[in-house]
Amino acid sequence: MNAFYAFLIEKCLLKTFLFFDIMSMVKDMGWFTSKPKKALNSKTMASLVYESVRIRSGEIEPIFDQAGVVYDEVENQLVIMGINYEILNWELRKTTSKEIVDAIMDMAYKKFYYSLQIDKDRVLQYQEIMNRASKKADEILFVKYGQKVPKSVLLYKLILELEEIQEVILEPSTRKSIELLIEGWFQVAKAINTEYKVVDTPEDIEKNKPIDFDF
Secondary structure (H helix, E strand, C coil): CCHHHHHHHHHHHHHHHHHHHHHHHHHHCCCCCCCCCEEECHHHHHHHHHHHHHHHCCCCHHHHHHHCCCCCHHHHHHHHHHHHHHHHHHHHCCCCCHHHHHHHHHHHHHHHHHHHCCCHHHHHHHHHHHHHHHHHHHHHHCCCCCCCCCHHHHHHHHHHHHCCCCHHHCCHHHHHHHHHHHHHHHHHHHHHHHHEEECCCHHHHHHHCCCCCCC
């Protein structure tokens, strides 16, 4: 077997293993099923969004470390979380009104900032980084026409742009690994939207109105 075919087989196996790892994780968490959607109120969905994004925050670091990329760990995690929040926002709005999803995302963000237990100035610095990532991801995700490049590729380039990482230093295999990881983020968001629906009772709506956190 020559080197070219060995290379192709290696890449196919990598993609296959990553795909099944993602699907196994989603299945184990009960996020993917053919059964009717389970009802969650907005506050519970916000907690699910928060937890899903939180565990995504460090996923890209092993790829960067293996590639020898120099990056700021905190900034990297904030960028990844900002992008994942926006992926979930984009996915949930396929089946739920913008008004409700906006409220869910607002609660999820506030839950994250409250969990940090840091001073207000640092919270504002973190917000600035995440808002920049979310805004640019929004511009990519919500474009409906004229976008010929896959969203995973565009988000890969956005990560490099936001973290000021030069693409020329990355091997093609590193780029592919990152794109596959991003595709996995889309699959997780889709699984959440497939498994659950948002249903608020009048009591839930009333309780959600004053929700806020004092930083």
